[in-house]
Amino acid sequence: MSYALSTLWYDRQRYLPGVLAVGFSALLIALQCGLLLGLFSITSIPVDHTNADIWLGAPEVLSVDLGRPIREASLARLASQPEIERSEIYLQGFSYWSKPDGGTELCMVIGSRLDENALGKVKELTRDLYLQLSEPGSIVIDESDLERLGVKGVGDHAEVAGNRVRIVGLTKGLKSLAGPYVFCSINTARPLLRVFPDQITYVLGKCHDHKDAAAVVSRLRENQNFSAFTSPEFSFRSRMHWLTKTKAGIALGYAAALGLLVGAVVTSQTLYAATAASLREFAVLRAMGIPRWRMQFMVMQQSLFVGLIGVGLALPAVHGLATVADYFGGRVELPIWLQATAAIVTLTMALFSGLFALRSLRNVEPAALLR
């Protein structure tokens, strides 16, 4: 075991504030970003929970829920691409839900084909559900939105844009942000969204080989009458739009920077104090001619270990808190890249704290031992 680690273990109470500060910083960054990712992943549910490789929409569409009408004839544009196996139309847009006992609520109507291989049908729609949706005026909503929409469950009626609809089933886990999702057939969706018969919102495509999607999209972009995206691109674009539009990213940046700053101050002070406590011992080594860099290296090793232990404690805690958040209806997304970024950022912070603590070694003066 290295001297740095021996010292860290022996003096663990002294180093504990530093370890906790690093851990807290990592936890704050990972959990806040995870919460935000979870929150904005809701906006891309229509993209993430369907099977399309390519989305073709109105020019410069900002997010999947902000699609504008395009002509149904656009279907041919995508279908004619040689890499495309099949394509289909898709409707999506905001509408007004009138609650049975009065009051209105913004809702997001999604109309798609409803067969086994339909591209726009969310995965949560079971065979039983999509078969029932083929009946005009029938809809499916998520169970988490029942209260918000003022209904009790399957069999209840409501009105969307003045059209009577009947709830034939419920999905689970499709939480909404701006307005509850209302899933239905294309024919049901048209009056609810008040679009003309030849208007649609998107054309969805499936490639023979999904790796060809990027090439098809790049070709389609040459036509300025459309905007085309691969599914991952459109998902990311939708999330980023809401992240920047709501300025949540700025709030996140401030909170994370504050967490890092507090972590850096506590960690550097902890390391500084620990090093300062051994100045006389370091002075003996300096008297014996041992170069200063050896001691500096030891302090840097200590800061790395403080960082590693802090991050090691933080990551399981982040997962634990994410589970708790999930239990209470929150949504925390923790992709590996986010965990790695939080770990790298806080480890870098710990190392910078170590660099800052090195100034205590400047006070090592061997001659002082002989006064």
Next chain:
Amino acid sequence: MSISPNLKSNIKLRSGVSGISITGKNISKTFGEGDMKTTAVNDVSIEIKQGEVALMMGPSGSGKTTLLAILSGLLKPDNGKVVALGQDIWALNERERENFRLKHCSFIFQGYNLFASLTARQQLEIVAQWGDGISSREARKKADEILDVLGLLKKAHLRPGELSGGEKQRVAIGRALIKNPDFCFADEPTSALDWAHGEQVIDILRSTAHDRGCTVLIVAHDARVIPYADKIFYLEDGKMIDDGGKSIHKTYGKAP
């Protein structure tokens, strides 16, 4: 305590040479300025042979510790020069002097100055590894050899908090000896110990000088150290007093 009776069998010998090891010529050192100016060492010359135990005595504030710091390359004198192993150490630049200390000098201080978090073995290993750049396995072997000589092998795993004062000072000596130094500078190495332990420490230092050829310079107040010294210097008010031992006898009640 059991100290190996023969240090020669455990540590590489350097004895056999008895030339001049270190010389200080016309050394002066003052601290402060104006009315606050104090002369700590005033035109002192000193010469110690290789393998000798030299004892520096004198009342508090006589300048003996300052002289030790100058001779060991830790404190620059205002005047005079120090030649050790043929090198004028104050003519060297900072890095060269640090290198000189690394190769040739070790120190023992009154207040052990051991890392609280490291075991007795690690206190020695850290010097061998960081100083000589040797592997941890080699450092451990070397440390165990020295601890064995000092009768501390069974306590190698203990930290300073678990050792007695005498044992701590022996670990500090071990830390100094693991470098196999040419010079060992000891500042009041026995003052925090009772005489039983103090005598053991002085015994070890004497063996180090006589068996290994290490030049040992001890600053001490304790008159009981006198019989163990090969040469005694007496300082008073920064000046070396050479009166045939009269001052020493007067101050300590013991003739050199």
